[in-house]
Amino acid sequence: xxxxxxxxxxxxxxxxYGSLIPLEVEEDIPFAVNRxxxxxxxxxxxxxGFHSHKELEQILVCVHGSVKILVKTPFESExxxxxxxxxxLYIGPAVWREMYDxxxxxxxxxxxSMHYDTSDYIxxxxxxxxxxxxxxxxM
Ligand code: TYD
Numbered sequence: 001x002x003x004x005x006x007x008x009x010x011x012x013x014x015x016x017y018g019s020l021i022p023l024e025v026e027e028d029i030p031f032a033v034n035r036x037x038x039x040x041x042x043x044x045x046x047x048x049g050f051h052s053h054k055e056l057e058q059i060l061v062c063v064h065g066s067v068k069i070l071v072k073t074p075f076e077s078e079x080x081x082x083x084x085x086x087x088x089l090y091i092g093p094a095v096w097r098e099m100y101d102x103x104x105x106x107x108x109x110x111x112x113s114m115h116y117d118t119s120d121y122i123x124x125x126x127x128x129x130x131x132x133x134x135x136x137x138x139m
Contacts, residue, residue, distance in 0.1 A: 002076045003136065004092035008059065012086045021086055023111075030090065031057045031113040038063075038109045042102035049098040052122045054131065057113040059088040065106030070098040073136065074129050082108070094135040096128055 001007065010028055013020045023029055042048070049069075060069065066083035073095060080089055091097055099108065114120065122128045 002071055002078050002095070003073060003139075004095050005071050005078070006090045007080070008088040008090055010061075010086045010088060019085075023088075028088075029059055029111055033111045033113065034115050035112040036110065037112070038107055039099070039102075040107045042067075042106060044102075044104065046102065047098055047100040050096075050123065050125075052096045052128045052132065053093055053120050054122065055093050055114065056117075056120050057093065058091050059111045060091065061085060061088045061109045061111075063107050063109045065103035066101070067099055067103070067106045067108050068101040070096075070100070072096040072098075074132050075136070094132045096125070096132075 008028065008030075010021045010023060013022075025031070025033055039048075060082060062082035063085045066081060069080045069082060069089060071078055071080065071089075071091060082089060102108070122131055
């Protein structure tokens with residue numbers, strides 16, 4: 001996995017009544033969750049995201065269907081298929097992300113460490129690249 005990203009496996013409780021995945025802050029999600037949102041009804045061919053965050057941490061879970069996520073820094077990149085409700089993709093600060101190939105039934109659930117704050121977004125790739133080079137050289 002590239003820097004500031006990781007896949008997290010969640011424990012599933014399966015029984016005769018179905019399946020259940022509990023997510024506990026600190027045990028399953030490595031930050032205090034201040035916001036959640038979900039993306040669905042994405043038409044075929046749509047690519048979205050195209051931004052990084054300065055500080056925000058997130059966990060993406062494709063709870064239904066499938067979606068691909070490109071995660072990228074100035075130094076490395078990776079395409080990740082999310083198609084299981086028991087896998088979370090952690091994305092930390094200073095990682096560029098794009099989401100694509102949503103299946104028509106995809107539901108992408110996202111947990112975020114901070115409230116919605118447009119000043120934490122970097123949407124311009126050149127600006128991102130300058131920010132990330134500084135961020136990662138200070139690590
Ligand atoms: P946008 O940032 O374009 O989504 P993407 O992650 O694909 O880049 O968000 C779509 C709209 O939703 C935009 O008008 C901002 C709004 N929004 C909120 O109001 N709160 C949120 O927490 C998020 C993630 C988006």
